[in-house]
Amino acid sequence: MVPRPTTLSVHPGRFRMDRTTRLRITPGAEGAADLLRSYLTPTTGLPLDHADDGSFVLALVPALTGLGEEGYGLTVGSRGVLLRAARPTGLLRGVQTVRQLLPQASAPGRRAVEVDLPGVEITDVPAQRWRGMLLDVARHFQPVSYLYRFVDLLALHKLNVFHLHLTDDQGWRMPVSAYPRLTEIGGRRARSMVGPAGSGCFDDRPHGGAYSREELAGLVAHAAARGVTVVPEIGVPGHVRSALAAHPELGNRPEEPLDVWTQWGVCPNVLGVGDHVLDFFRTVLDEVMDLFPSPYVHIGGDECPTDEWETSPAALARSAREGLAGPRDLHGWFLGRVAEHVVRAGRRPVAWAEDGAALPPECTVMSWRTPRHAWAAARRGHDVVHADHRSTYFDYARGDGVHEPPAQPGHVLDLRAVHGLDLAPPPEEPHLAPRVLGVQGQLWTEFVTTPAHIEYLTYPRLCALAERAWGRTDDWRDFSSRLTGHRARLAALGVPHDTLPDRAAHAPV
Numbered sequence: 001m002v003p004r005p006t007t008l009s010v011h012p013g014r015f016r017m018d019r020t021t022r023l024r025i026t027p028g029a030e031g032a033a034d035l036l037r038s039y040l041t042p043t044t045g046l047p048l049d050h051a052d053d054g055s056f057v058l059a060l061v062p063a064l065t066g067l068g069e070e071g072y073g074l075t076v077g078s079r080g081v082l083l084r085a086a087r088p089t090g091l092l093r094g095v096q097t098v099r100q101l102l103p104q105a106s107a108p109g110r111r112a113v114e115v116d117l118p119g120v121e122i123t124d125v126p127a128q129r130w131r132g133m134l135l136d137v138a139r140h141f142q143p144v145s146y147l148y149r150f151v152d153l154l155a156l157h158k159l160n161v162f163h164l165h166l167t168d169d170q171g172w173r174m175p176v177s178a179y180p181r182l183t184e185i186g187g188r189r190a191r192s193m194v195g196p197a198g199s200g201c202f203d204d205r206p207h208g209g210a211y212s213r214e215e216l217a218g219l220v221a222h223a224a225a226r227g228v229t230v231v232p233e234i235g236v237p238g239h240v241r242s243a244l245a246a247h248p249e250l251g252n253r254p255e256e257p258l259d260v261w262t263q264w265g266v267c268p269n270v271l272g273v274g275d276h277v278l279d280f281f282r283t284v285l286d287e288v289m290d291l292f293p294s295p296y297v298h299i300g301g302d303e304c305p306t307d308e309w310e311t312s313p314a315a316l317a318r319s320a321r322e323g324l325a326g327p328r329d330l331h332g333w334f335l336g337r338v339a340e341h342v343v344r345a346g347r348r349p350v351a352w353a354e355d356g357a358a359l360p361p362e363c364t365v366m367s368w369r370t371p372r373h374a375w376a377a378a379r380r381g382h383d384v385v386h387a388d389h390r391s392t393y394f395d396y397a398r399g400d401g402v403h404e405p406p407a408q409p410g411h412v413l414d415l416r417a418v419h420g421l422d423l424a425p426p427p428e429e430p431h432l433a434p435r436v437l438g439v440q441g442q443l444w445t446e447f448v449t450t451p452a453h454i455e456y457l458t459y460p461r462l463c464a465l466a467e468r469a470w471g472r473t474d475d476w477r478d479f480s481s482r483l484t485g486h487r488a489r490l491a492a493l494g495v496p497h498d499t500l501p502d503r504a505a506h507a508p509v
């Protein structure tokens, strides 16, 4: 099993599920029962109907202590199964464990008349509260049907956050009814750079796509049914070239038209700092918060060159009027105004850590450049999520073999390095530990166009991340031996965890 349960003992015997097996479901456990059936019935053909004397019990027991929001207990004996949790989300985690206890051949299309669950006693409580995975659908768009599968694979590994990177220089995927040009114009680029930033080569093929509100609402519901929160990211004040292409009035030089960016790297064009820009993004965020119930809303904040502000009379005037030391400080100022709006709506803003910008105190900080940023933020009182690129950026190659497809240059991130990620505060500052919400993997998609390629880069590295985020041990040998069996499960689910099926699989769609 991956991730490894907190405590597990294996008992002799097994529970045989067949056509006569019924589920006993206490009030509040219906969602978990539906999820269990959604996995088991198509793969086994077993109906698993409800019955008051059913031998497979799913019980929500609010009085249970020590399990928190997501913990659960699972007992499998020869006469029955008891899955218990204090909260509905705990039952959903337990369902994923039942799924992993099933024979690996239980993939859709394989019908069985009976299925054995091994006798076990499990108590399982996650170590980290934030166990996330980012998918960048801005650089390369993916249809919502694929996002459903992506989320289900996160749930299999007991991750609880799907960070959806919806906007960037190269594409705007979030529908905003007040500003339809954001997706109409900002959702399509004329061509894409081939190779790393600055390569100067292009594919000369348009690329585009955007979601509808209905599609995103459906995704949110699908994720919620699996105990996964979709955290939307609308990045400001940099990484906004697609918005500037649609609405030049948001920029620092509205008279100079810009296209949706076709290159990779850090774009020099950023938002202007007029009141109309803030009002625009307040409206955008209102629509985002209307669609995504997530308590957290990511507002970006990374890689914002300040060159445009340094020569813009409007930005210099704003900087002076706000009493800032100079236009560079507009970065933190801008994020502060946006964060304020998110807080007023009762949500929590999240932002990427950067050296220069002092993030508003209410921001949760996602630290990506160096763990030093995480600890500096924690010292200032921020909650932090570890997203250090050296251990969590899955757009780096998995290895240095010649067969590896083109990847983000500069680093190779093998499975062991992901498993070795370090979430602990400096030894002399143990008091910072409670500030750590958890850890998150990132898949940026400059070089990734297809679902097969996404999964090849994500698996099995995400398994290692999940192991460290859910569990409390860093025993590599134990993890690798469990991963062998788990790989068979991934294979049965059609996840290309080992090789990318063919070169065509990562050609542009």
Ligand code: ACM
Pocket: 302, 303, 352, 368
């Ligand atoms: C980032 O990689 N720019 C967060």
